[in-house]
Amino acid sequence: MSVKVKSVLQTEEKMMRDTYCRVLTGLAAENENIAALDADLMSSSGMKPFMQTYPDRFINCGIAEANMIGVAAGLSAMGYIPFAHTFATFATRRACDQVFMSAAYAKLNVRIVGTDPGVCAAYNGGTHMPLEDMAVLRAIPEITLVEPTDSVMLENILPKIAEKYGVYYIRLNRKNAVGVFESGSEFEVGKGVLLRDGGDVALFASGIMVAEALEAAKLLDEQGVSARVVNLFTWKPIDAEMVIESAEKTGAVVTCENHNVVGGLGSAVAETLVKTRPVPVEMIGVQDQFGEVGPEDYLRGRFNLNAADIAAAALRAVKRK
Amino acid sequence: MSRQNLPLRAAELRLETLRVFETRGFGHVGGAMSVVETLAVLYNGVMRVRPEQPDWPERDRLVCSKGHAGPAVYAALALRGYFDKSLLQTLNRPGTSLPSHCDMNKTPGVDMTTGSLGQGVSTAVGLALGQKMRGCDARTYLIIGDGECNEGQVWEGLMLAAHRKLDNLIVFCDKNGQQLDGYVKNVLDTGDLADKFRAFGFFTQSIDGHDTAAVETAVKAAADNRKSPSMIVLNTKKGYGCTFAENQEFNHHIAFTPEQMTEALKAAQQKLEEVPA
Numbered sequence: 001m002s003v004k005v006k007s008v009l010q011t012e013e014k015m016m017r018d019t020y021c022r023v024l025t026g027l028a029a030e031n032e033n034i035a036a037l038d039a040d041l042m043s044s045s046g047m048k049p050f051m052q053t054y055p056d057r058f059i060n061c062g063i064a065e066a067n068m069i070g071v072a073a074g075l076s077a078m079g080y081i082p083f084a085h086t087f088a089t090f091a092t093r094r095a096c097d098q099v100f101m102s103a104a105y106a107k108l109n110v111r112i113v114g115t116d117p118g119v120c121a122a123y124n125g126g127t128h129m130p131l132e133d134m135a136v137l138r139a140i141p142e143i144t145l146v147e148p149t150d151s152v153m154l155e156n157i158l159p160k161i162a163e164k165y166g167v168y169y170i171r172l173n174r175k176n177a178v179g180v181f182e183s184g185s186e187f188e189v190g191k192g193v194l195l196r197d198g199g200d201v202a203l204f205a206s207g208i209m210v211a212e213a214l215e216a217a218k219l220l221d222e223q224g225v226s227a228r229v230v231n232l233f234t235w236k237p238i239d240a241e242m243v244i245e246s247a248e249k250t251g252a253v254v255t256c257e258n259h260n261v262v263g264g265l266g267s268a269v270a271e272t273l274v275k276t277r278p279v280p281v282e283m284i285g286v287q288d289q290f291g292e293v294g295p296e297d298y299l300r301g302r303f304n305l306n307a308a309d310i311a312a313a314a315l316r317a318v319k320r321k
Numbered sequence: 322m323s324r325q326n327l328p329l330r331a332a333e334l335r336l337e338t339l340r341v342f343e344t345r346g347f348g349h350v351g352g353a354m355s356v357v358e359t360l361a362v363l364y365n366g367v368m369r370v371r372p373e374q375p376d377w378p379e380r381d382r383l384v385c386s387k388g389h390a391g392p393a394v395y396a397a398l399a400l401r402g403y404f405d406k407s408l409l410q411t412l413n414r415p416g417t418s419l420p421s422h423c424d425m426n427k428t429p430g431v432d433m434t435t436g437s438l439g440q441g442v443s444t445a446v447g448l449a450l451g452q453k454m455r456g457c458d459a460r461t462y463l464i465i466g467d468g469e470c471n472e473g474q475v476w477e478g479l480m481l482a483a484h485r486k487l488d489n490l491i492v493f494c495d496k497n498g499q500q501l502d503g504y505v506k507n508v509l510d511t512g513d514l515a516d517k518f519r520a521f522g523f524f525t526q527s528i529d530g531h532d533t534a535a536v537e538t539a540v541k542a543a544a545d546n547r548k549s550p551s552m553i554v555l556n557t558k559k560g561y562g563c564t565f566a567e568n569q570e571f572n573h574h575i576a577f578t579p580e581q582m583t584e585a586l587k588a589a590q591q592k593l594e595e596v597p598a
């Protein structure tokens with residue numbers, strides 16, 4: 001696993017959904033078992049090119065997400081590798097029992113892609129704002145939960161996810177991500193990515209919070225606090241080795257997630273640390289509140305998801321040592 | 322028509338299903354009894370399966386979406402030769418491969434895990450769709466209950482099956498008129514189910530679900546229909562042929578005494594002996 005972090009972070013030119021569809025369509029060319037399902041959100045999830053290229057392996061289930069997950073499970077029992085797409089809210093809240101029983105408990109081979117994580121749901125507002133999708137699924141045994149950071153990571157891990165067996169949930173920001181990794185970087189599902197080393201505090205971040213955490217590390221530098229930054233893009237199974245090693249090296253931890261702090265990344269990190277290496281933990285994320293409507297930058301401020309919030313939390317964590 | 326003596330196969334299956342429950346003293350007796358004739362027909366001449374190779378890819382699949390009828394499915398599988406009948410005595414015992422609800426990872430011959438109602442419809446649609454996509458001429462058989470039709474997912478799945486013209490999907494709706502809390506018409510009236518299925522685009526037949534000849538004829542007609550998925554509404558009695566369960570309003574999951582079971586087994590045995598050879 002070799003990773004190179006960009007020296008200057010800026011928003012990528014391409015939307016994540018375009019990269020996603022291009023890569024999946026390419027995989028489908030190589031593997032005739034790959035199939036895609038959608039629930040009347042094909043235009044949103046960017047799957048039209050797949051549908052046009054492989055109409056026989058694309059199933060639009062209509063506005064019926066629970067059914068879509070079940071159909072995906074049935075297809076997998078016929079040897080297909082189904083990728084089912086919808087907003088993260090519907091993939092998890094609405095179809096939870098189907099993900100549980102028809103897919104996970106039945107030990108079938110299903111990929112679920114939930115788009116518009118957390119505040120990325122922006123103008124769709126609180127009804128559509130998944131701040132609990134990872135928490136809902138994290139309680140299902142044997143499931144794997146990933147949140148790709150940028151298009152470079154997405155392009156690298158999607159083929160790896162397609163090859164594995166089991167239930168995989170991909171939390172996907174379909175818009176333009178901030179590019180964090182240089183092309184050619186290699187990732188492994190289940191392994192955290194060390195973005196920069198530091199000795200005073202460890203910042204664990206995922207999704208849109210990775211760029212914020214890197215920015216926070218710079219802010220902390222200015223205050224003489226050295227921050228180690230780790231991208232935990234796999235929420236389950238959590239990379240316990242990386243979490244513990246980082247806690248041992250720094251003695252203080254901040255978790256950063258575009259998600260409710262209840263049951264999410266902060267919880268996963270804390271559950272790991274309390275059992276082995278208890279250190280002060282601060283959790284940046286939505287503090288058990290509902291989402292609301294507005295532009296993404298407004299919502300980041302509203303829920304204290306900015307670099308300055310992370311830096312302040314880091315100082316609190318360091319103080320608690 | 323089949324060379325099998327289907328009434329005899331059904332009588333044997335009913336007796337064997339009762340024995341599955343026998344030593345436990347309780348179970349989902351009602352809904353198991355009502356699908357006995359259908360399972361007897363399916364596993365004696367209708368379904369293309371290889372008991373010695375349960376995961377044969379070209380096989381017909383059965384999804385028992387009313388997963389609580391598992392004990393009847395297990396008895397049918399044992400009689401068909403998937404596993405030894407002695408295994409049937411392990412129902413719901415610690416570590417068993419025969420849990421209350423059907424589990425594809427535990428029981429040879431079970432094609433889909435079911436139990437949370439409505440979900441088997443979607444998975445069966447996925448199987449039937451997958452068979453079509455693979456160019457495989459196998460069929461998917463699906464058993465749902467009329468109480469199960471309370472679940473919205475049933476209708477989501479049926480809609481997609483009709484939309485995709487899955488003529489390899491043959492559904493049985495076990496209309497036994499009862500659900501856990503009482504009669505369907507009192508709990509949540511499903512109205513005229515056959516009309517609803519027709520309106521959803523299914524080739525629909527309504528038959529006596531305890532008449533093996535009628536079941537066999539209906540399956541044949543369903544298989545011959547190449548325009549749409551098929552629905553066979555089975556007019557049944559919940560607890561049929563089980564002396565302590567039949568004609569009881571609350572027979573979804575019931576406890577029974579050894580004496581009651583002895584009487585039920587005796588009656589089922591007598592019925593079996595009355596079947597013309």
